[in-house]
Every structure is written in C-alpha cells, then in structure tokens.
Amino acid sequence: MKIRVGFGYDVHQFSEGRDLWLGGIKIDYERGLKGHSDADVLVHVICDALLGAANLRDIGFQFPDTAGEFKDIDSKILLKRTVALLQEKGFSIGNIDATICAELPKLNPYIQEMKCVLARVMGIDEEDLSIKATTTEKLGFVGRQEGIAAYATVLIEK
Structure with missing residues (x-):
C-alpha cells in the first residue's frame, strides 16, 4: 500500500x-x-490538498479561472472531478x-451539514472528514473581516 499526504491553503476576500x-x-x-467560481474556500482547499497529494498540481491548473466553463461553477462539481482524477491514478x-x-x-452551527454534504460528494464516510472553524483573534485580514482562509491536510492511499 502506498500512502501519501497533501496540504492545502486558500483565501478569498469578501465581496458584496x-x-x-x-x-x-x-x-x-x-x-x-x-472568485471565478462560487468561491467556496473550504472546497477549494480540499481540492488543492487532494491534488497535491496525488501529484496532480493544484486547482488552478486543473480548473483554470481563465476557462469560461468554470465561471460561477458550483465548487462541489470541482471536488467531484478532483476525486475522479485521484481515482484514475x-x-x-x-x-x-x-x-x-x-x-x-x-x-x-453549519459544520455537521458541511461534513454530510462533502462526504457524500467525495463518496467517503463522514467519520473520515474533520472540519473545524476558528478565528484569528481579530488579527490579520481574517481578523479585520476582509476575507476567509482555510487549510486542509489529507491522506490518500493506493
């Protein structure tokens, strides 16, 4: 069995x-x-971590913001495609x-619903997906409420 890890980081600024x-x-x-898509920063960071773990570059490479087909796309579609790319490998x-x-x-209040939705999209057990929320104690761009950041670490197996 081959085990690999991936890490992702993403930010998006708030927009009216x-x-x-x-x-x-x-x-x-x-x-x-x-963002070019629906700007779901959590889904994007999970995609990046999965793609990185499988040595498939990143979300911007796989789903470029210069491609009209991804304009305002539901990021769950990108996540589903990311999982398919991993499965192909x-x-x-x-x-x-x-x-x-x-x-x-x-x-x-939203964490459990996020887990349910994303686990279903990826075809994994909710038990295999941890989602946490935190603040930055009012420091930095997140603390000034200019945007949201997200991090993800993943483990994949072959």
Whole structure:
C-alpha cells in the first residue's frame, strides 16, 4: 500500500452582492466571497490538498479561472472531478482534516451539514472528514473581516 499526504491553503476576500458558499452549503450572511467560481474556500482547499497529494498540481491548473466553463461553477462539481482524477491514478481518500478561519459568520452551527454534504460528494464516510472553524483573534485580514482562509491536510492511499 502506498500512502501519501497533501496540504492545502486558500483565501478569498469578501465581496458584496454574492452568496456565501462554504463546505458545499449556502451560509446565511450579508457578504459572499470573491472568485471565478462560487468561491467556496473550504472546497477549494480540499481540492488543492487532494491534488497535491496525488501529484496532480493544484486547482488552478486543473480548473483554470481563465476557462469560461468554470465561471460561477458550483465548487462541489470541482471536488467531484478532483476525486475522479485521484481515482484514475488509483488513489482513494483515507481522511481529511480541514480548518476554516473566519471571524464572522460563526460557523459552528453549519459544520455537521458541511461534513454530510462533502462526504457524500467525495463518496467517503463522514467519520473520515474533520472540519473545524476558528478565528484569528481579530488579527490579520481574517481578523479585520476582509476575507476567509482555510487549510486542509489529507491522506490518500493506493
């Protein structure tokens, strides 16, 4: 058995007039995130970590923001395609540990639904997906509520 790990980091700034999508679900909040797709920073970071672990570069390489087909796309579609790319190389997901950094909105009430939705998209058990939320104690761009950051570490197996 071959085991590989991957790490991802992503940020998106807040934007007026957009819906806030995180972890594959719409969050009730006054601002969304800026991006070519739906800007779901949590899904993007999971994609990046998975792609990196499988040596498939990153989300920008696989799904470039210069391609019209990805404009305003639901990031769950990108995640599903990412999992398919891994499967083509013979990999399966062992587990994922992800952290969302945001001052607002408070995300704890949404974590279980995010886990349910994303586990279903990836075809894994919810037990194999950890999602945590934290703040930056009002420090940096996240602390100033200019955007949201996310990190993910993944383990894949062949």
